Amino acid sequence: xxxxxxxxxxxxxxxxxxxxxxxxxxxxxxxxxxxxxxxxxxxxxxxxxxxxxxxxxxxxxxxxxxxxxxxxxxxxxxxxx
Amino acid sequence: xxxxxxxxxxxxxxxxxxxxxxxxxxxxxxxxxxxxxxxxxxxxxxxxxxxxxxxxxxxxxxxxxxxxxxxxxxxxxxxxxxxxxxxxxxxxxxxxxxxxxxxxxxxxxxxxxxxxxxxxxxxxxxxxxxxxxxxxxxxxxxxxxxxxxxxxxxxxxxxxxxxxxxx
Numbered sequence: 001x002x003x004x005x006x007x008x009x010x011x012x013x014x015x016x017x018x019x020x021x022x023x024x025x026x027x028x029x030x031x032x033x034x035x036x037x038x039x040x041x042x043x044x045x046x047x048x049x050x051x052x053x054x055x056x057x058x059x060x061x062x063x064x065x066x067x068x069x070x071x072x073x074x075x076x077x078x079x080x081x
Numbered sequence: 082x083x084x085x086x087x088x089x090x091x092x093x094x095x096x097x098x099x100x101x102x103x104x105x106x107x108x109x110x111x112x113x114x115x116x117x118x119x120x121x122x123x124x125x126x127x128x129x130x131x132x133x134x135x136x137x138x139x140x141x142x143x144x145x146x147x148x149x150x151x152x153x154x155x156x157x158x159x160x161x162x163x164x165x166x167x168x169x170x171x172x173x174x175x176x177x178x179x180x181x182x183x184x185x186x187x188x189x190x191x192x193x194x195x196x197x198x199x200x201x202x203x204x205x206x207x208x209x210x211x212x213x214x215x216x217x218x219x220x221x222x223x224x225x226x227x228x229x230x231x232x233x234x235x236x237x238x239x240x241x242x243x244x245x246x247x248x
Contacts, residue, residue: 020133031140038147041176042154049158049173063150070143077139080132 017081024078031074035067083162083169083181093234095161098206098226102156109152112145151176161209161222163234166242168211170222182220186239188213194228211235 042063046056085091116138158173168184189211196207207228211220225231 020131024133024136027137027140031143035143035147038151038176042150045154045158045173045176049171049179063146066146067143070139070146074136074139074143077132077136081136 020081021078024081028074028078032071035071039063039067083171085164086166089167090165091162092165092238093163093231095163095222095225095231097156097159097224098204100200100204100206101224102153105152105156106149109145109149113142116141161225161231163231163238165238168235170220184211184213184220186242189235189239190214192232192235194232196228 043060046059155173155175158171158179160171162169162171167186168189170180170182170184172180174180191210191212193210193212194207195210196202196205201207204226205228206224206226209222209225209228209231211222212218213220
C-alpha cells in the first residue's frame with residue numbers, strides 16, 4: 001500500500017514537472033528554430049548546386065519524413081510530461 | 082552548378098569515395114548510441130526513463146539527423162567534373178563556402194595519383210594531384226574512387242584535345 005504524499009512532496013513534484021515542461025518547451029523551440037534555418041540552407045544548396053530533380057525529391061522525402069516523425073514523437077512525449 | 086560552354090560535354094562526374102561519408106556516419110552513430118550506453122552503464126533499470134528524458138533524446142536524435150544531412154550535402158556537392166575541354170573541381174566547404182577551380186587541358190602539366198594506407202588500397206581510393214602552369218601550381222582532389230582510371234580519363238581527354246602535347 002503506497003504511502004500518501006505530503007503536501008510538501010506534492011509541491012516538489014509539481015515544481016519538477018513544471019521545470020521539465022519549461023525545459024522541454026525551450027528544447028523543442030530551439031530544435032525547431034535550428035531545423036528551419038538549416039533546412040532552408042540545405043534546400044537552397046540542393047536546388048542550386050547540382051542535385052538532379054529526381055534526387056532532390058527523394059532526399060527531401062527522407063530528410064523531412066524522418067524529421068517529421070521525430071518532431072511528432074517529441075510532441076507526443078511532451079504531452080505525457 | 083556550373084555553366085557549360087557551347088558544345089561542351091560532361092565526360093564524367095567524380096565524387097569522393099563512399100568511405101568518406103561512411104566514417105562520418107560511424108561517428109554520428111556513436112553520437113546516437115552514446116546516451117543509451119551511458120544510461121545502461123549508470124545501472125538504471127528503467128525507472129528513470131521519464132518522458133522528459135525521452136524528449137531530450139529525441140531532440141538529440143533530430144540534431145544528429147540534421148548534422149548527417151549537412152555532412153551528406155557537403156559530401157555530395159564536392160564533385161570533379163571532367164568535360165571534353167576542361168576539368169572543374171568544385172569543393173563545398175561547410176554550408177557557406179564554395180571553391181570552384183577550372184583546369185584547362187592546355188595548362189595541365191602532370192597528373193599524379195597518391196594512394197596511402199591499407200583501407201585506401203583495399204577500397205581503391207586516393208588523391209589526385211594535378212600540376213598546372215597556372216597561378217595555383219597544384220590541385221589536389223582528395224579521396225576519389227579509382228584514381229588511376231580518373232587519371233587515365235583526364236590524360237585521354239587531354240590527348241584528344243591536344244594530340245601533340247604529352248602529359
